[in-house]
Amino acid sequence: MQHDEDPIRYPYRRVADQDASHPVRHPVVVAGAGLVGLVTALDLAGRGVPVVVLDAGEGVSAGSRAMCFARRSLEILGRLGCAEAAVAAGIPWHAGRVHHGPDVICGVEHGPEAGQRRPAFLNLPQAQLEAILVARLRALADAGAPVSLRGANRIIAVGTHPDHVRLEVETPEGPYSLHADWLVACDGANSSVRRMMALGFPGRGYEDAFLIADVAMDSDAPAERMFWFDPPFNPGRSALLHRQPGNLWRIDLQIGADADAAAELAPDRVLPRLRAMLGGQARFTVESLAIYRFHCRRMERFVHGRVLFAGDAAHQVSPFGARGANSGIQDADNLGWKLAAVIAGAAPELLESYNWERGLAAEENIQAAARASDFITPRSDASRAFRDAVLTLAGRHPFAREMVNTGRMAEPCTYDDGPLNGPDAAGLPGRTRPGAAAVDVPCAGGWLLDRLPQGFALLAIDADAPEAGLPVLRLGSAGHGALAAAWTGAGGGVVALLRPDGHVAARWHTAAGTPTPGDIAAALATAGGTS
Structure with missing residues (x-):
């Protein structure tokens, strides 16, 4: 894979497909080289699936986009070989403060830090994370992985067929056609693929407008999430401040439903707002500005024949709680192994579980984001009166602090009652039940997620696992309290069947008997593996 040294650029280059007499056919084409498209490509390439990424641009995203990534997303990036670079470049944090007027009314802990490998949250501008992903994709391609990234390749037509998708692609040198066994649309909230289909x-939609500013400023303020209701510098509205790497600060200012975007972006309107917030003595430089009005919406289905939708192309939420990009990364994590399995011969119906599971996650995120939006930007006098009463009480009474909603922060979805879930046993910790993501904990020789075999695998803790044709990770919990707390609870042994994305498919408590090879084969068949 030829490429420039510039880590944020992937300029147009002519490829052999453009000179072929007939459309060249590829196993997977990914539309869009944003976060979700790049993670999807890395996941598939890591499983040996040939993949071509087509992007209308020639470099990573610019301007104010996603910048807050949750622990589960970092665990996924760890499997793809990108987490260390991301954490080294970003700002970890786990706490926040909520202000009402000039006063702090409560502090918020967004996840325990002790005994955890990854931070609860990491602030890193989307463009920087995309550059890390592009570098990783290039490294895989240089090592022989079947993956390529084509800049300035805009999809202009999509034709769906029972066994393939035909794509018309526009380039600076004219159009060409190609075929894909599968098309994964990761081309954002304004998805061209979705529109063409x-x-x-x-x-x-929500009417209130928000001003986003990335500001360069020297400050010793802590790396935490700071949220204001009715601050003196933005009366009657809200504000949010996040620290980013390199002395950058992300500012979100609610500016009202009647805001005129062009007028609000003018320097004589922006600079006084920022000075009022940051203080008259602050010295800052505005790096980027944007106005946005947000939506909470989703496609009814994410699977349409051989076209699969992921990320903002499939669902969109308000930014409160960092649920957009994190959900999209988890879409890619869920889809990658299933699509690889279908390409290898599994029944295409396995992809219906992607539609079910990530549809459930989208509903959770939309509901959480909608509740936060209704609290932050009340749509009726009654809602505003309730919100203001909660804020007043929260300064004095702990019970009211639980009702303050500045955006419930992103958490991985547990696929309860999901179509791939097998049997469960009573008396085991709920956070590692079938459908949940495996909890990463210290164990002998490192961290659990690092030691899990690729693909379907058995995890046996204080237990013997039967021979079932699967790789087995055997661990003892003695001296590893976090391992016991997450997986075995009060005692006894556990055997768990884990999916290729690290979610639990089934588990057995050996106090009730060790599972038989037939038990494991049945659970494996349910989970979409081979028995």
Whole structure:
């Protein structure tokens, strides 16, 4: 894979497909080289699936985009070989403060730090994370992985067929055609693929506008999430401040439903707002500005024949709680192994579980984001009166602090009652039940997620696992309290079947008997593996 040394650029280059007499066919084409498209490509390439990424641009994203990544996303990036670089470049944090007027009314802990490998949250601008992903993709390609990234390749037509998708692609040297066994649309909230297929994107829009500013400023303020209701510098509205790497600060200012975007972006309107917030003595430089109005919406289905939708192309939420990019990364994590399995011969119906599981996650995120939006930007006098009463009480009474909603922070979805879930046993910790993501904990020889075999595997803790044709990770919990707390609870042994994405498919408590090879084969068949 030829490429420039510039880590943020992937300029147009002519490829052999453009000179072929007939459309060249590829196993997977990914539309869009944003976060979700790049993670999808890395996941598939790591499983040996040939993949071509087509992007209308020629470099990573610019401007104010996602910048807060949750622990689960970092665990996924760890499996793809990118987490260390991301954490080294970003700002970890786990706490926040909520202000009402000039006063702090509560502090918030967003996840325990002790005994954890990854931070609860990491602030890193989307462009920087995309550059890390591009560098990793290039490294895989240089090592022989079947993956390529084509800049200035805009999809202009999509034709769906029972066994393939035909794509018309525009380039600086004219159009060409190619075929894909599977197309993964990761081309954002304004998805061209979704539009060309005439698919709906129903949901709810919010009228209030927000000004986003990335500001360069020297400050010793802590790395925590700071949220204001009715601050003196933005009366009657809200504000949010996050520290980013390199002395950058992300500012979100609510500016009202009647805001005129062009007027609000003018220097004579922006600079007084920022000075009022940051203080008259602050010295800062505005790096980027944007106005946004947000939506909570989703496609009814994420699977349409041989076209699969992920990230903002499939669902969109308000930014409160950092649920957009994190959910998209988890879409890619869920889809990658399933699509690889289908390409290897598994039944295509396995992809319906992607539709079910990530549809459930989208509903959770939309509901959480909608509740936060209704609290932050009340849509009726009654809602505003309730919100203001909660804020007043929260300064004095702990019970009211639980009702303050500045955005419930992103958490991985547990696929309870999901179609791939097998049997469960009573008396085991709930956070490692079937459908949940495996909890990473210290164990003998390192960290659990690092030691898990690729693909379907058995995890046996204080237990013997039967021979079932699967790799087995055997661990003892003695001296490893976090391992016991997460997986075995009060005692006894546990055997768990884990999916290729690290979610638990089934588990057995050996106090009730060790699972038989037949038990494991049945659970494996349910989970989409081979028995």
